[in-house]
Amino acid sequence: MASRSxxxxxxxxxxxxxxxxxxxxxxxxxKKIVEREGVLEGTYPNIFxxxxxxxxxxxxxxxSYADLLTEAVELVVxxxxxxxxxxxxxxx
Numbered sequence: 871m872a873s874r875s876x877x878x879x880x881x882x883x884x885x886x887x888x889x890x891x892x893x894x895x896x897x898x899x900x901k902k903i904v905e906r907e908g909v910l911e912g913t914y915p916n917i918f919x920x921x922x923x924x925x926x927x928x929x930x931x932x933x934s935y936a937d938l939l940t941e942a943v944e945l946v947v948x949x950x951x952x953x954x955x956x957x958x959x960x961x962x
Contacts, residue, residue: 877935880957884935885913887947887955894920895944896933910947 887910896904908922908931917932937943938957945957 876939880935880938881913881915881918884910884918884945884957887949888912891948891950892920893946893948894922894931895946896937897942 890910892908892910894904894906894908896906898904906920906922908920911919911921911930913919917934919930919932922929922931933943938945947955947957949955
């Protein structure tokens with residue numbers, strides 16, 4: 871059950887940054903890595919959502935907390951006037 875508590879800890883830590891600007895780096899497989907900037911929109915029991923503002927549209931993407939733990943997604947929170955906080959397996 872230790873891994874379950876780690877996921878709960880990640881969720882709790884992310885909840886403090888809802889509404890903040892973030893940088894997202896996602897490994898999409900086959901040497902495809904996507905880097906985007908957006909806003910952490912919400913946290914839910916199993917996923918978190920990010921609003922990406924692109925040229926003409928707004929997209930929402932969701933990732934699981936396990937994605938952060940397994941390094942499929944790397945998240946850096948860039949709060950206004952504060953220190954950057956990195957979320958991922960290295961931060962655990």
